[in-house]
Amino acid sequence: MIHSGQCHCGKLTASFETQKTPAALGVRTCQCAFCRAHGAVNISDPQGVTTIDCAPADVERYTFALRTADFLICKSCGVYVAAVMGEGEKIVSTLNVVGLQMKEFFDIDEAPMDYGAETTDQRIARRYTKWTPTHFTNPDLAAANFGPH
Numbered sequence: 001m002i003h004s005g006q007c008h009c010g011k012l013t014a015s016f017e018t019q020k021t022p023a024a025l026g027v028r029t030c031q032c033a034f035c036r037a038h039g040a041v042n043i044s045d046p047q048g049v050t051t052i053d054c055a056p057a058d059v060e061r062y063t064f065a066l067r068t069a070d071f072l073i074c075k076s077c078g079v080y081v082a083a084v085m086g087e088g089e090k091i092v093s094t095l096n097v098v099g100l101q102m103k104e105f106f107d108i109d110e111a112p113m114d115y116g117a118e119t120t121d122q123r124i125a126r127r128y129t130k131w132t133p134t135h136f137t138n139p140d141l142a143a144a145n146f147g148p149h
């Protein structure tokens with residue numbers, strides 16, 4: 001099944017293809033200060049596919065702390081949409097279903113996650129294992145390096 005979402009103003013859109021139902025997939029609430037500031041609730045499926053469509057000029061690529069991923073924020077409406085890591089054919093991401101208004105994921109028990117004890121290598125390895133293989137429709141973003149920086 002393909003789930004679609006967009007930021008508040010609609011300049012950033014994402015589609016998420018998965019074989020799992022929303023309940024079987026589950027949703028996570030990362031406990032870091034950035035995710036809590038945005039009220040983020042995240043999904044990913046390493047067997048799925050995410051496609052992110054936006055113009056480079058419309059997206060802020062925010063990094064912090066270990067700088068191992070880019071947090072994509074709409075420059076127009078300020079919504080946090082996705083965290084992205086990697087480059088080329090090896091880009092992975094996790095989507096924020098709240099920011100993307102993906103309502104079919106709203107009424108699912110949230111699993112709180114605390115990744116604060118991870119080393120940098122552990123964090124990168126976990127994301128490549130757990131996050132969703134991701135494509136950007138814009139060629140400049142498809143060729144971009146999304147960290148680690």
Ligand SMILES: [Zn+2]
Nearest residue numbers: 007009074077
């Ligand atoms: Zn927006």
